[in-house]
Amino acid sequence: MSLDSYYKDHWVEIEPDRLDRYEDQFVWGPGRDRLLEPAELRVGQSVADYGCGPGYLSVELAKRVGEAGHVHAFDINANFVERTLARVASNGFADRVTVTHLQNDMLPLADDTLDRLVIKNVMVYVDDPLASFREFRRVVKPGGKVHAIDSDFYMTAFDPVSPEDWRIVLDSALHAFRTPAIGRKMRGFALEAGYTDVQVQVIANPETTGRMFNFIQNMAGYAREGGQHDEETVQRVVDIASRAVEDGTFFSLNPQFLVTATV
Numbered sequence: 311m312s313l314d315s316y317y318k319d320h321w322v323e324i325e326p327d328r329l330d331r332y333e334d335q336f337v338w339g340p341g342r343d344r345l346l347e348p349a350e351l352r353v354g355q356s357v358a359d360y361g362c363g364p365g366y367l368s369v370e371l372a373k374r375v376g377e378a379g380h381v382h383a384f385d386i387n388a389n390f391v392e393r394t395l396a397r398v399a400s401n402g403f404a405d406r407v408t409v410t411h412l413q414n415d416m417l418p419l420a421d422d423t424l425d426r427l428v429i430k431n432v433m434v435y436v437d438d439p440l441a442s443f444r445e446f447r448r449v450v451k452p453g454g455k456v457h458a459i460d461s462d463f464y465m466t467a468f469d470p471v472s473p474e475d476w477r478i479v480l481d482s483a484l485h486a487f488r489t490p491a492i493g494r495k496m497r498g499f500a501l502e503a504g505y506t507d508v509q510v511q512v513i514a515n516p517e518t519t520g521r522m523f524n525f526i527q528n529m530a531g532y533a534r535e536g537g538q539h540d541e542e543t544v545q546r547v548v549d550i551a552s553r554a555v556e557d558g559t560f561f562s563l564n565p566q567f568l569v570t571a572t573v
């Protein structure tokens with residue numbers, strides 16, 4: 311894989327280990343409901359889930375829009391499209407969710423189709439975040455909302471991994487992200503794209519059970535694939551984090567930026 315397009319290619323093709331880790335990483339729990347509150351999801355709405363991954367969020371959106379609503383789920387990974395189709399069907403929502411395999415950053419939807427577009431942890435990967443915010447504004451009806459949720463990777467923190475070691479791992483894995491500081495930048499992109507109102511919240515809950523250890527393993531993998539890393543530091547970070555998960559001392563923080571932009 312070329313490092314220039316790695317941020318996209320590593321989603322089009324996902325190695326089996328990482329694919330399995332995502333089943334853990336993206337599972338929905340009640341703790342995540344707060345992430346959706348500003349979107350004001352309601353029964354009867356037509357909602358997009360942009361970059362649906364294995365489909366946990368699509369199921370949550372289907373519950374919220376009810377029988378009278380509809381969810382349009384999109385992803386660039388063929389396996390995630392299959393998993394989302396299977397997950398919505400096994401939850402009894404096959405009729406209210408359409409799943410589409412995206413080929414580029416344009417949406418196969420007519421102008422003014424949606425009441426809401428939710429994009430969770432995907433803006434960091436799109437080719438051009440400003441162009442994406444403009445494309446979302448095209449497909450969302452006047453008065454509708456785009457709700458973008460994302461990390462700011464320079465603000466991630468782990469303990470007992472040292473900040474210095476973590477920064478070395480992060481720097482050698484940055485080819486995995488198009489816009490690593492997307493969290494702080496989304497408001498500016500949304501304003502520039504011409505939304506009438508843009509609100510921002512940040513939710514920062516410590517994660518101590520080890521779910522974020524999956525993320526550390528992914529980052530170690532990206533660094534190794536980049537081939538310009540310091541293996542001793544990468545391995546030390548993985549070992550320290552792994553021991554901390556086992557002995558219960560693992561601490562992680564990954565603030566989530568919630569940008570809700572009204573068309």
Ligand SMILES: C[S@@+](CC[C@H](N)C(=O)[O-])C[C@H]1O[C@@H](n2cnc3c(N)ncnc32)[C@H](O)[C@@H]1O
Pocket residue numbers: 318321322336360361362363364366367384385386387390412414415429430431432435436437
């Ligand atoms: C970190 S995962 C988030 C999955 C899901 N939104 C969630 O939060 O559970 C990123 C997802 O975005 C997809 N993706 C990455 N780049 C994309 C793009 N340019 N357009 C659409 N989907 C993309 C990936 O295939 C992957 O499913």
